[in-house]
Amino acid sequence: MKIGDEGVREVIAELKDKIAALGDFVDLYASVSQAVYSFVLDRHGSTAAVQRQRKPLPHLQGVQFLELVGTEDRKRAADLFVRCLEGERIQATLSLRLPGQEEKSFVVAALPRKQDERIVGVQGVAREEMAPSSADLDLVNLVREPLCTTDLVGNVTRANQALADLLDVSLQRLRGTNLADWIDEADVPAFREQVRKALHGEAASMEGYVVAASGIKVPVVIAVTEMHDQGGLLLSVTKKTGGPPEEEPEPAAEGSLYQQLEEELKRVHELGAQPPDTREEVCERAARLLTDLFSPDSCYVGLVDGDVLRIAAGEGLDRERLSLHEDCLPCSTLESGEVRLSPGTPEVSEVCLPLVADHQPLGVMGITRLSPPFSDYEQFLLKQVAHQASQSLALAGAAREVAKYKSIFTRAVEGIYRTTLDGCILETNPAFRSMFGYEGREDDLRLVPASHLYARPEEREGLVRRLREEGVVENFETRYVTRAKKKFYGRESAWLVTRHGETVIEGMIRDITPRKKLEEDAKFYNSLLRHDIYNKNEIAIGYLGLLKDSHLSPKDEELISKAVKAVAEGNKLIETVKKLEAVKEQQDLKNIRLDDLMQRIIDTYQEEAERRDIQLRYLSSGAVVRGNELMEDLFSNLVKNAVQHSHAQHVTVYAEDDERGWYVFVEDDGVGIPSDQKEKIFQQGWKGAGSPGSGLGLYLAQKIAEGFGGSIRVESGEPEFQEGTRFVVWLRKGRQNNRIVGHESEVQGVRW
Structure with a gap:
């Protein structure tokens, strides 16, 4: 079944929406199961391996782990690393900044990595610290007694207002501190012992003093319970009243209250689990x-x-x-x-x-x-x-x-993929793996940089550049290379997607090798045919010229002149068709200095303009645009039409800067173009009444502009351009510091 360009675009758009929808559903699952990174560090602190949800992350391999740690936490992270190498297990909260992401808080747990009873590095996991849910905060705030939750070493993760009032401090300041910081120094060892007992499943409570921010010591009873479901501690801090010391509350009562809450919440959480x-x-x-x-x-x-x-x-x-x-x-x-x-x-x-x-x-x-x-x-x-x-x-x-x-994803005949901007392959479908010879080797494919799948790796760099500028690239045709080093032609469409602050590339590739071979065969035979016809026409013109030099009657000379003109027009048509083919093939664009190019074109048509009493001029702009040898044909066509067919007194060419490119205007004050013809003039084969041309000139100009990544339009009549006609060409901006194609340049017209 043949699919036209419009059909392909519709398929791409539909598939793009479906891939985005699939990504949203994957994100939904990921939000339920927290993203966890596992890592292995060597003794020098370099990452030997990093995985996220069991998927390798090659772009993080070989990185010094301290480069990923926030500036304020680096000294503490280095100390934790040394302690691990000395045999300790550690758990801490650190600020980490992964490539392409904002700095976030992670809970890191690590232990020594041993080989033959010898410590050879560190291994562990890092889990992004999630903000406490409103539900968790509600649970803490429902209890009117001073209450807080901490991690396993006593760092406060949540607290209620009652505890903040007891310590005479704001909730914001209280969170993130260690509860031991608020306990009287003499009672800290006892508090540490209660934490240890709670972690071993024993009932734990103590009497002691907390020191408020004002410096006042407040007598309290502290009860500690481990929260098995959340990996932390629940602590109640009850103020003791004056008079005889009250009997210490049974720890079991505290435990059973929490156990009841824990059991009920566990049943609720099972509903979603x-x-x-x-x-x-x-x-x-x-x-x-x-x-x-x-x-x-x-x-x-x-x-x-x-x-x-x-x-x-x-x-x-x-x-x-x-x-x-x-x-x-x-x-x-x-x-x-x-x-x-x-x-x-x-x-x-x-x-x-x-x-x-x-x-x-x-x-x-x-x-x-x-x-x-x-x-x-x-x-x-x-x-x-x-x-x-x-x-x-x-x-x-x-x-x-x-x-x-x-x-859809698994059965699609197109190869569908997702990669990072720097070329790490994240996900592919079966058709993609089959296309590149990696059936059953998905893990191997993930280790291959995406640029290595292109016959010319620099073409992926160009594709990424265009994606950064435009967001979407459609119908990008190039050659790819398989695992067995075989090359094939493909048509690629890709787009940028940003989720959770990370931008990735999603796209699809269709194998067009059979079609490309047919096109190359057709191109060869068409080229051969045109070459033969062109040469035979040139021979015919030569013979007619010899015949014209002989003694002929005026009528015979007129007939021969018409014959020469007809054959010349045929050759001109062949050259135009060749240029149209060249437009399809243009890939390597250069920086072109517009002033030099336009001045050469103006000089070419200046004499004819003067014969027609037309003032022809170009206003210098300093513009540098992206294009190739066909750009001279583009503007020559527009200037020639203005001089020969506008019946104008003035023809002016000038350029105006745009954020991403240049607008180039070719305008005249002639008779203009009827409104019913403005939409037709760029159609293939269209020509004005009485025109002897082929009707391909403006069609060729449009195709050249589009091939450069630009556009062309015409303005004539109210309200666009009141008197005459103005052609507006938009071209991508070039770089001043790159090689400029200028006056003595490669832009000398198309040579055949």
């Missing part, structure tokens, strides 16, 4: 969980299908009472995107929550319980159920779409 088959299955799980946790009179989970909200699951439902209409509680909740409580009652007995993921409404969740009313903690827990149900619904929908688009 289990991979769902369908959205309906998620709704059924959520309804069962609501029933188990809250013993409601009724509950329901509704789904959005298009513009319709429908109840997908529920327990104890009164379908007649729960009729869905514009003003009902579920519909108003969905529209507002906010939690709605039962209207008109002092106690909360009915709650409806929106199910939302990535700002997209997915459904609603409602629950009714007449007695007892929902407490603050239960309302918090309901929000957690809604949050987990939303994530699970999003994953269920994503899984369905991923399966759909994965089929």
